[in-house]
Amino acid sequence: MSFSIIGTGSALPKTIQTNEDLTEFLETSNEWIVSRTGIEARHICVEESILDIALDASLNALDNAQLKPQDLDLIICPTLGGDTVTPSLACLVEKELGAACPSFDLNAACSGFVYGLDVADAYFSRNKQMKILVIAVDAMSKLVNWKDRATAVLFGDGAGAAVLSSGDDLKAIHLTAVGNQHALCIPWQKGNHPLLRNQETLLPYLKMDGSEVYRFAVSAICKDLKIVVKEAGITLDDLDYVIPHQANLRIIESAAKRLKIPMEKFVLQVSFCGNTSAASIPLVLDEMNRQGKLIPGTRIALTAFGGGLTTGACILEWS
Ligand SMILES: CC(C)(COP(=O)(O)OP(=O)(O)OC[C@H]1O[C@@H](n2cnc3c(N)ncnc32)[C@H](O)[C@@H]1OP(=O)(O)O)[C@@H](O)C(=O)NCCC(=O)NCCS
Incomplete structure (x- = not known):
């Protein structure tokens, strides 16, 4: 349970x-x-x-x-x-x-x-x-x-x-982390202690190697989804919907193509929300729920990737 x-x-x-x-x-x-x-x-x-x-x-x-x-x-x-x-x-x-x-x-x-x-x-x-x-x-x-x-x-x-x-909605879940400051990083304040001199001033803003993150993301979605469907005892064909992290439509399309999952199964908000980080998947989940798309038995895969680098995927069967 x-x-x-x-x-x-x-x-x-x-x-x-x-x-x-x-x-x-x-x-x-x-x-x-x-x-x-x-x-x-x-x-x-x-x-x-x-x-x-x-x-x-x-x-x-x-x-x-x-x-x-x-x-x-x-x-x-x-x-x-x-x-x-x-x-x-x-x-x-x-x-x-x-x-x-x-x-x-x-x-x-x-x-x-x-x-x-x-x-x-x-x-x-x-x-x-x-x-x-x-x-x-x-x-x-x-x-x-x-x-x-x-x-x-x-x-x-x-x-x-x-x-x-x-x-009993959660059927399988899989997380990963591969520490990497180069691909995506938001530096933090380094302190103001009087002994800290000659410090490089870092802007506390996001820096990213877009193409590295892009490649990582496509491969993570593919790997993680295969792992969670196997763990849940189902196949990719059994999924009703996939809610991917809404970072970039091209990332989602590339993963869909590699996995041979029709794009119609991927639920998207990226066009009007952009990448809202941790909020992106539950924003979509709520929209689907309010539209009445989630009925008992609906099988959904969530698949996320991001800074860390971290990834996470799971299979839910709506009750
Ligand atoms: C960032 C990203 C959209 C770039 O796309 P891309 O197809 O690799 O971009 P391209 O290589 O075709 O284009 C880069 C060129 O566009 C320029 N460019 C970058 N941003 C631009 C913008 N907003 N408007 C216009 N031109 C831009 C660059 O300066 C570069 O120009 P150059 O070739 O003259 O040097 C893509 O790499 C990406 O989405 N990566 C993943 C990022 C992500 O999802 N991060 C969050 C993960 S949680």
Whole structure:
């Protein structure tokens, strides 16, 4: 016995920035961005804090699950970071919801939601009667260098949540990590101790080797999906839907072609959200849930990759 997803929620900040908007301050074009990535627009936190969108998505998911915040036994928040280093975003969500339960952040970059499900699964194996909120939130607009056209155009902000209860939806899950600072890195503050002199000043913004990440991503999706379907005792043909991390349409198309899975089975939001990091998969999951696409027996594969480098995939059978 593991968990079932009994509610989903999501939130996107109000401000929409189109590719055309970006051309006002970056040397780029709608044609370049669409042809290389499939991204047409992204949502950016301007009026909202990171906590605001995390709360919206969490309340949405609780409402969908017909639970009160006080019913929660644990909050896991996959994120690259909230508005403060401490308190963690999870603790602030817990406070604002009025929940009363242990809460922590988890950093596995864009694979964070699948990592969060795996951690939750371990809790269910210890105590089957829990209600766990996994709230994945990232505001990449605060972490990219808006002078770097090679990276800034790829990302957006968002939050996606799932409420888990004991059940049997999770059929297989597989995580990986291969430490790599070259492919994708966001440097951090190096401190201000008086003895620290002559330090290189690093901008705290995302740096990436796009083609290295691209190759890694296509191969990770293919490897991980084959592993989880085998572990679940099914084949790729048995999948109703694949929810891939929404980084780049071309990455998804290449993986689909290699795996011989029809593109129609891949559910996409990349065109209007861009890469929302940990939030990208639960944002799609919530949209599908609200559209009534998830009915008992629906088989879904989630497949994520991101900074770390990390990957995570799982098979869910909706109950
Ligand atoms: C970043 C990425 C879109 C680049 O696509 P690409 O097909 O490799 O790009 P190309 O090599 O065709 O083009 C690079 C050229 O476009 C230019 N370019 C980069 N960004 C540009 C932009 N926004 N607008 C216009 N030109 C741009 C570069 O300067 C370079 O020019 P040059 O050839 O004159 O040096 C692609 O590598 C990618 O998506 N990688 C994965 C990134 C990712 O998903 N990261 C997150 C993982 S969680």
